[in-house]
Amino acid sequence: MRHRTGPPAASDGAPLVSLRGVTRTVRILDAEDLHVLRGIDLDIHRGDRVAIVGRSGSGKSTLLNLLGLLDVPTEGGLFFEGADARRLGADERARLRGSAVGFVFQQFNLLPGRTALDNVMTPLLYAGGRQFWRREKLAAAMLERVGLGSRLRELPQKLSGGEQQRVAIARALVRGPRLILADEPTGALDLDTGAAVMDLLDDVARETGAALVTITHDVSVAARSQDLYRLDAGVLSRQVVPA
Template sequence: MQKQISSVIEVRGLYKKVEDAAGSLTILDDIDLSIEAGSRVAIVGASGSGKSTLLGLLAGLDRASAGSVHLLGHDLAELDEDARAALRRGAVGFVFQSFQLMPHLTALENVMLPLELQGGIAASEAAQRARTLLEQVGLGQRTGHYPKLLSGGEQQRVALARAFVTRPALLFADEPTGSLDAATGHAVIELMFEMNRASGATLVLVTHDAELARRCDRTVTIEAGRLV
């Protein structure tokens, strides 16, 4: 049974540093952040400010140089890579700017994939859940199409269906409209917020779009690696 907690993310004293030819470069500098269950939070900032790095640390895709990240009640520093992956499979969905669909899988197979990785669900049920979500995002007639046969907007809608198919408690979205034209991006965002409202998932969104950020309950701004 999943832990019942009010804050799905707790960050304290978070640093991320990398080494380059010039020495040590600080990407994130002493970040403190709490995100409440069911909220919609936008992380904004200029390119290179550290917002995507922060998202990766919050999701356990990368390790911090110092400080702590608690995700859904789990201290990520205490989990190895396999345990962090298992936590994400069970409770976290992702939407990326570049879609990240598997080119050799059909739309249906791409949406089924997280359920197959999660395990414990029959193939027929996984297919039905995936098909239902593809219908929900308007792609019920494109289930057998491979990504190269889909437009950018269609690929991002497949990515949305894939993100929600496991019924995650938490959804991370990294510049989800960055590769789309304005009209298509607006349609995708409307769909994402509609699906998020229906699911009740917490949404953490990285964006440089001020209008999109205003749609969220709260905005967190990063400048040069620090919260402002």
């Protein structure tokens, strides 16, 4: 089958992110190439709730890196708000990623010697204009939004796992991203705390109109999505969302 490599037509509803026949191949010296992703077609619109499941090594992290403009395809088309990512330089992709994409990881990746407020302010150091000059107020307001308004000056090691994940979420959301990418966001949390974290992500995404893409092994997290996909040996297929 031939895949379209141009951006989707206006009648497609202007996806936020669009992948057309995307492959990602790793060249290995003196060995066969490793085909990580094979012919991925995917559209993600503002407000979408998408879950992607798959075994370890199936290519999920590679796909997340492409969606977040951390990488570009080997072949095929990757379009972010209509811009062809393969035609953007690394600096252009970094600027677009910084303003439009928020990452939430299983490992919280907080700066250990910095307060919760400092951690959330970090992305705003790369912002311009009002966001930069109002970075402390914006970070404090986002921590208040995630229920940590009284813990602004705490270091990460003084916070519980759930609180650390909330700081990480506040950091991901403080610049108002249009796309939120969550990589196993509940994997290091107990069941109740994980559910609370997903409630928070769902609520904030709904309020801001952002798309939320979650990579997960958790059936209960997958069941929250509107669209569910399985990635198996680099091939993406649509699934029925569990009831």
